[in-house]
Each structure stands twice: as structure tokens, then as C-alpha cells.
Amino acid sequence: MTKHRKPMKRVKKRGKPHALSPPPATASKRRQWWAIGIVLVVLVVGVVVIWQAGDKAGPTASSSQSAASTTQRNVTAILDLRIQGTPQSVPEIQEEELALAEALTRDFPQRDAPLALLARVHQYRGDITQAEALWKQAVALNPNRSDLYESIGQAAQRKDLPDEAIAWWQKGLEANPRAPGLRWQIAKTLIGQGQLDTALELLEIERTITPTAARNYYLLGQVYQKQRAYEKAQAAYEKTIEIQPDYYNAYYGLGVVYTRLKQPEQARTAMGHFRRLKASADSSEDQRIMIDEIPHARSRAAKLYAKAYSLYDPKQEEQVCQRLLKRALELDPNDAHIWEKLAGHHFLKGHHQKALELFRKVTALDPSNPLPHINIGKLYALMNQPGRAKSTLQQTVARFPESDLAHTELARFYLRAQTDLPEARTLMQKATALNPTADNYFLLTWACDVNSDLDGALDAIQKAIALAPRNGKYRSTYERIRSKR
């Protein structure tokens, strides 16, 4: 006889002794265990399914983090192969470039940038057909890359298909009506076809986009020469030379024009300059081919590594990024741009002292570049050394008076520090005169505002809006200033 702790419910059944039903609490426990078990099974199955699906489909662009863990293996494998030593022959370097570029396309299969890099590698190897195919794949992924249309058009031109080339460049202009250089390419081709008036129209537009490009004026000279407008041609060639004194083709054109104008002495002088500059250019090229072939190839490979760095997220994949830059510098330790990238990498990671050292190195390697000086100033500000920040940025402005960025950064410093505010406004006025971008006008707005120059602020913000009409921040700033006024 069983001892009962609780009253039991008797269930009567005929003929047989009645089994006692389990208590409600035990039944629910079983259901609970069943539920837990089912959930666990679902979880396991789910993980297996997802894992297998990931293997088949590969990483997607949206899952960059999971992609990174998979794709690191691709580029890491390339880096591991190059642990020590530098390649000693051009074919070796080219193989490394190709392996790296191919690894990038596997790492980022739905991105246009690695395809464009691989195309460039094939182009250097002389495989224009493959390069062209890759550019077309890249532009299909990103139709806004006007530079890719330019490359495809140039490939068509090399195949002596000028109409196809022009069609591709036109597509580039549809993607970006202000893309620099595309109208120049089209104009050059049209000149060859005798379509001089159309070429002229295009060059006039191109001049508004790239006003300081000497080659625009050179082509204008070629057009005018063919139109027998020799005085205009002369002026265009002279402008070319004024912008770029070593543009020997312009001297050749000038010589031809002077001959047509029956000015033999001037023609001889121009041709003399042409001969001298051309000989110098040819000599440099010959020397580079004869002597510098391997360093040139290494430099190009180094740049490819630097571009590869830009594809990876330095915050998520620091080791890969560092190794890419390290390899770039092994190949070309004199490339200031790569050192600058490394400095920027440390800047982003918060390694301020390291970044400072590296930016100083860049200033020594590339004295004509204002950016490292600007970054040094910004670093001092971040490192709570305002005095040094200010003096660095002031020196940068003095050293690079044509750099709008230098003016902008010093103005920004003043505005944040709430000091030298009138000077900040002056700086931004200069910056917008040098480079009338929406961002610069926006900063000018701020500078005018804090100087209680509401008319100036209003004028500046209206210009910013005109350049970037969809920017909500500009519009709200406009409203705020207008209400203040």
C-alpha cells in the first residue's frame, strides 16, 4: 500500500485496478522538457542550414562582417606568401599584382572597385580584352563610375573603334555630366574625324570643368589649326605653354602655325623648344625603361596594395589593413602617399603619437602636399595641445596659400575654440573663393553667424543650398538664420 502524500483522485475503471494519473505538475514538466527539446532541435537544424547556405552562396555585400571573416583568408593567403623578401623580377611582381587583385574580387564579389583594380592589372599586362570585360562588369555594378566609362572608351579607341569609344564616353557623361576629361576624349576623337565645330563646343564646356588643364587649350589649338584660324591656334598653344611650360606638343603646334603664318624665325624658335623638351622627355622615358623597370613595377604594385587597403574596414580588420600597408611599403618605401595612408590608419585607430610621427615623415617625403601638415594640426588639437595645433595650422596656411583645405581647417579650429573669430570668417571667405563647394559655404555660414554677420551667413548658406539642394542640414540652417535676421 502506497503512502499518500497528497490526496489522490481515484479513477474508476472496470475489471482492473485503476492506475493513478500523474499529478498536473509532472505533466507540465514533461511538456516543458518537450518544448525545450524541440527548440534545441530547431536551433541546431537552423545553424546547420544557415552554415550550409553560407557555404554555397558566399558572403553578400550587406554582411560585410561575416564576409570579412571569410574573405580575410583570401587576401591573407596572398600576404602570407610574401612574408619576406621583395620580388626581384618584373614577372614576379606582375604575378603578385594579379594574385592580389584576384583575391580582392573574391573577397568583395559584388563590388565594382576590386573589378576595376583587376582590370587595371590586366591592362598593364597587355590583356586589354580581359581588362575591358572587367571594366564592363564593374560599370554594370556601379553605373555612376564615369572613370570606368572612360577606360572602356579608351579600350575601344585602341581597337580603332572611335564611334564605340565616343558612345561609352557619352554614357560616362550621362552618369556624371561634370565628369572631368570625358568631353576632352570625345573632342580629340572628333577632331580626327573632322567634326571640328562639335569638338570646339565640347572643349568650351570642358574648360569650365577643368579650367587649369593645359591639354584643353592644346586641343583648342589643334582645332583652330585645322580650321586655318592660325591666330586663334597660336593663342591657344601659348596658353597651353603658359599653364604647362613643358608641353612639347604645344610647341610643335606653335611651330607649325608660325610656319603657316609665314613667320619662319618664330617657327624655328618654337621648334627648337619642341626638340629640346621632347628630347628631354624621351630621354627620361628611355632611362626609366632601361634602368628603372623593376622599381617602377614595384611602385605600381605598392599602389595596388594601398588601394586594396581602402577596401577593407580598418576598424573591423585591422590586421589585414596593417599587413597590406606594410607590404606596400616593403615594395616602395618612398611612396609618400602610402605613408600617408598608414598615418591616417593610426589616426583612425586613435594612435595619435604614432600618427604624428608618420605624418611628419610624409611632410619630408612630399613637401608640396598640404594634407599631412593639416593632419598634424588636427592631431595636436586632439592631443589637447591647442597652441601647437594653432601654430601648425597657421604655418600651413602661410605655406600653402592656394589650399582651401588649409584655410578651412584653421577656420574650423578657431570656430571650435571660439577664438579669432573674425579671422575665421576671413579664412572661410578665402576658402570659398579658392574652392566654392557646398561644405565650404556651410562653414562660411557658421563663421559669419558667430561674427553676427547675418547677411553674409544668409548669402553663404544660400550658395551652399544651391550647390547641394537636397541637404537637409543646410535648409534647417537657412531657416534658423533667416529667423534670427
Added chain:
Amino acid sequence: MIRWGPRQKVGKRQPLGTVLLALAFCAACGAQSPSTIRLTDVTGQTGIAFKHHDGSSGKYYIVETVCAGLALFDYDCDGDVDIYFLNGGTLKGANPKTQPRNALYRNDGNWKFTDVTKQSGLGDPGHALGTAVGDYDGDGDPDVYVTNFGPNVLFRNNGDGTFTDVTTAAGVADGHKVGAGANFLDMDNDGDTDIFVANDQMQNFLWQNDGTGRFEEIGLLAGVGYDMNGDAMGSMGVGCSDFNHDGLIDFYVTAYQQQFPSLYKNLGDGMFEDATFLTGAGAGTVHTVTWGNDFADLDNDGDRDMFIALGHLADNVEKWDQRSSYFATNLVFMNTGKEKFVNVSDSAGDGMKVKLSSRGVGLDDLDNDGDIDIVVQNSRREPTLLRNDSPKQGHWLQIRLKGVKANRNGVGARVTVVAGDLTAIDEVHSGRGYQSHYGARLYFGLGNHQRVDRLEVRWPAGGVDVFKNVAADQLVTLIEGQSQAALP
């Protein structure tokens, strides 16, 4: 402002009348009539067994790749044009089974040729590059000068079908240099002979004769030194002719791969203009290297067409540049008469389908049927002989000059032919195209004109002979000083 937007689609049906009007307009605008030029490959039936050797041994010496030219001339003065093929020699490292030699083939008529090299004595074993033909001793038969990689050779024609090597006696060996292409011509119409030199990868030279035997180099100022952008070309061969009937000799200079040949249009006053793109004379040439070339009226319509030999110099080019190939088909451009050239190679017969690596070219009437035939020297292979089978639609006139005071072959003489509204000029040159010689007989296509109203010969010695009312469709021999002699 030009709008470079998407092409507009034709969304509506065009009225039939508009379509017809458009078609008619296009026709009126000068959609040119199809080309009648037809060139047939008759190499197989000629009996010519010559095969070019470039002296290669696997070491890829540059001189292997640039040979060779050929000569078309009547060596035995029997009235038809014979062929002299230049051959490569034995370069360092090469070990041929038999010594390669130049080869002379006698024209037996009806497109049959006989190898007469041995008996002629012209089988020079040197590594031949170019040749020129002229009667240096004034005895009435053509002599041959061969430029070699190594000592050059002068062969004197003995007048009996044989030649003698007189290099040493004449003192013209000037060996161990590489002979390049050059042309003597009167580019400024001042009666004296100037010289154009096509230079590889550097400025071309135009030596202007000042009339006293002294020359001034004016290539740069004249506009023929470089292409229209001031870039040097890998200049190979040069053809000289008045392609647009303005009375001025123009040049066509062939070039290296990824470079367009240059058509320099003579503007007069010693000035030239690069008219390559405007005329369409560069189409289809950029993929490989262009070599021998010249102007010739292949369809007798009165305009000088053009033939260009193509082929890369590197037999492994496909390995490192997939844009190009070692073998290539040659090109023939039809002159439309409106300062435009049209590539008609695809419709010009099976002769234009031959795909080898061509070098020198010779253009002459090999079968004396009144049209220009073509012989092509192919590197490392047999030559190609192209018989002109274009329909006999236009009239023609061939002129052979015999100098008396001037040199026997009239080299340097200029002939002007006037037939109705057609005025054409030509000159006798020694050395043409790419390292080749041909054209001792001047050839004029006359189109519909059955007679030449006026024919003027300006001799290099200064004399001028004029002939009037000359019947077309014949070969005439004009002797210096006999302008009053009747011509048929």
C-alpha cells in the same frame, strides 16, 4: 550647348515618303558606289618557288624582322616586268641547310616566271634589306644596288641577262650599316630633286634641294617630321603621289603597331598637313605594323588608290599583346576622289584574304594588260602575286621615259597628264615604298577619257617636252628632246 543625353528612340512610324526622301538624300550626299577593285592571288600558277628566309636563329635579332624589299624591273629589256626578291642571309646562330640568296625571276608572260638567279649572278647571299634600280653607267640597261645588313652590293647589268658585282670597283660598299628607306622627289615643284627619309622612332627628314646640290633639312617646319601631335612614329615605308590632283606630291608613311600611318598632304610652299584621319587613310592599320605601301590607280578611274602591306615583326606578339597578331591581311583603300579613302579590302577579291607577315610591295603591270598588279614580299614565306582583275571600265596610259641629257631611265622626271577635267602628275623614282623598287613605267588611270589632251615631261636636266592628243590604252616611250615626234 551640346546635350549628351540618351539617344532618342524613334517611337512613331515614319511616313514612307520621308524615308524615301532620306534615302535619296543619302544617295545624293555621296554614298559612294561600291568598289570594283579585284585582286586575285595567282601565286600558285606562276612557278615562283622563292621562299623568304629572315636569317633567324631564335635569338630575335632586330634585322630579322625588318626584311625585306623587292624590285620590279625589266632586267632583260624585253618589255615585261621581272621580279627580284631580296632574301635574308645567315645571321649569327643560324644554320640553314642551304645558303639563302636573293632570287631573280624572269617574266615569261601569261603569269609564268622562270628562276634565272644562277645565270644572272644576282643571287647575293648577304642579309638583304632594300634595293634600288637605275642605269648608273648609262648603257641603256638597269643596274641593281642592294642594301644589306653588312656591305652593300652594286650589280652592273651586262646587257645579256647577266650581272657583275662591281661594288669594290665602284667604291659603294659602305658596309656594316643598316640601309633605311628614302625617296627622291620634287616636293616643292621647283624643278630639282628633294629627299624624304622615313626614320624609325625619330623625326622623319625632308631635305630640300636649294638647286645648287645643297640640301636643308626642313621636315620639322614642313610638318612631316612627326604626326599631327608632334609624336614620332616607327616610320617604315613611304609612298609618294598626288592623291588629290592638286599638282603637289603627297606622302604616305607607314608605322608601327598602335600607331596610325601618316598621310601628309602637301599644302604647297613647303608645308604639309597630317590628313590621315580626315581622309580615312589610317583605318584598320593600328593593330599591327604597316610596311610597304604605295598609291596606284587600281581601277583606272583616275584616282590613285592605295595598297598597304601589314604584318607584325614579332612572331610571338600574341603572347604579350592580344590586340595584335604576327600574321595579317593586307589592305587596299579606294580613293573616292573627294579626298577620302575607303577600306575595300573585304570586297577586293581572294588576293586580299592572304594572311601572312608582309613587308615590301611592288606595283606594276606584270601582264601588260593595262592595269596595275601587285607583288608582296612576305617574311619567312613565299611571296604573294596579285593579278588585277578589276573590270576594264576605265582608260589608261603607261609612259616609259628615256633620258638623253638626263639619266637613261628618266629618274627624277615629272610627267603631267591633262585629259579633259583630269590633271594628274607623277614622277619617276628610284626606290619606292618599303625598301623596294618598281614603277619605271609611269601609270595613269584616265577614267572615261579616251585621249590625253596634253602630256608634259619635265626632265631632271631641265628640258621640257610636250606631247598632245595622245591616245589612251597604250604604253608610250618618250625620248628626251623629241616632243615634236608623233605619238600614236
